[in-house]
Amino acid sequence: MKAGLQELLEDIQRVENLETFQSATERLRDLLGLSHVVYHWVNSVGERFGAGTYSSEWVDRYLEKDYLRMDPVIFGCFQRFTPVNWKQLDWSSKAAKAFLHDALAHGVGNQGYSIPIRGPNGQFALFTINDTSSDEAWETLIAETERDLVIIAHEFNKRALALDAREESAPAPTLSPRETAAVTHIAKGLSRAQAAAEMGISEHTLRVYIEAARHKLGALNTTHAVARALSNGLIIV
């Protein structure tokens, strides 16, 4: 592992806000000798955050032009699990070519490598490094640092999730065993009567469980309760 990296990884776990996140990306960029390092994520509530070394002009332009919807990096990474070299992506569409041209004009390097990461509840993040170099030099660099990058990306995401969790401050309700079973059966598509039969209890009793679960979860109706239970990992279908 590269010198100084270990220390940076530990500092990442002490990050408290977007500004310090940003300075971590800057340190990493300098450490690896790259043009850019960017960490960008969408939390479970759908809010987007970004910390990185792109110029503010480029970030503004990206948002203004809604490039998020045509960026092949986003597109490609959302569908896969493994890290991706930008050269592997599909840049054939007209929109993609225009986007690339604009990106290069705003200081983005021609080479990139992005690592998609997924957390609970649909959390999604992208860790990207970017530079200007030849294909050969880039591939050598990637081969050398690939594994470190995966570790770094994970450290970033771990911290981002921790910060998210702290803000949400949801007390995370727990369901009783019978409530869990009842909600699970309903989530599997059984009707109340079927679920009750499955559990060997009366439909009335089953209803009490579902109602109790609904109240605990703060759900508006049964379907909502199932959705929340699933999102919170309280049940597994």
Place this chain on the structure above:
Amino acid sequence: MKAGLQELLEDIQRVENLETFQSATERLRDLLGLSHVVYHWVNSVGERFGAGTYSSEWVDRYLEKDYLRMDPVIFGCFQRFTPVNWKQLDWSSKAAKAFLHDALAHGVGNQGYSIPIRGPNGQFALFTINDTSSDEAWETLIAETERDLVIIAHEFNKRALALDAREESAPAPTLSPRETAAVTHIAKGLSRAQAAAEMGISEHTLRVYIEAARHKLGALNTTHAVARALSNGLIIV
């Protein structure tokens, strides 16, 4: 990185089926000198697979007793992103204690470390190492191999996803934008009427979307459709 590990990682990418997956876990177990190594995953269609070194008696018993629903390891990992030491988990419930007792009686070691991994479309996997040892020895081992384990887990998952993608005759249902929006609103607890109002369409139209989504997802009712859409990562509440 431990000697022989590099070679094993490369071999993982040549795995072709469950049997060779299994032998990879056995090699890893021997390499690290552990009691067990298990890789278990749920693909985007909800099918479960497992490859590991647990005795077949234990695997059978696990399935028979439906331990999946009370296993604190599954529960804990489903709710988090970062690797977890089994000792950190909540073993206080009665069911958890009974499960632990049974597990120990079937050759499962007292120490465990599990890495949750999430892929596209709600894919979820768990990479676990297990051994019998003291808390101190275990923590030392984890500290030493933590990063290698993350890499290994990723290599396993990369291959599992590749194999899934190849086999998957199930065309992985996709929802149209309006269907997605409709299902999302229902998942948030809105009634049909409210969801329709939110989308600015008639309730009848909304119903058509929900029905279409239900059929695509092979769901028995609306709640089931919501559960499947969530599990497959098609919607985010």
Place this chain on the structure above:
DNA sequence: TCGCCCCTCGCTATTTCTGGGGAGGGTGAA
């Protein structure tokens, strides 16, 4: 052009769920 899928709207009858209200006994922790 044809076919497929998407988007939009309508009707009816039946089944199911929802939201209140009760009651009693069991268990585990403070």
Place this chain on the structure above:
DNA sequence: TTCACCCTCCCCAGAAATAGCGAGGGGCGA
């Protein structure tokens, strides 16, 4: 022991979802 929570069962009326039928216009790729 008390208190809180869990498990079980019951009634009812109104609201909502379901299953089935129908219609038409638009877009996109073969």
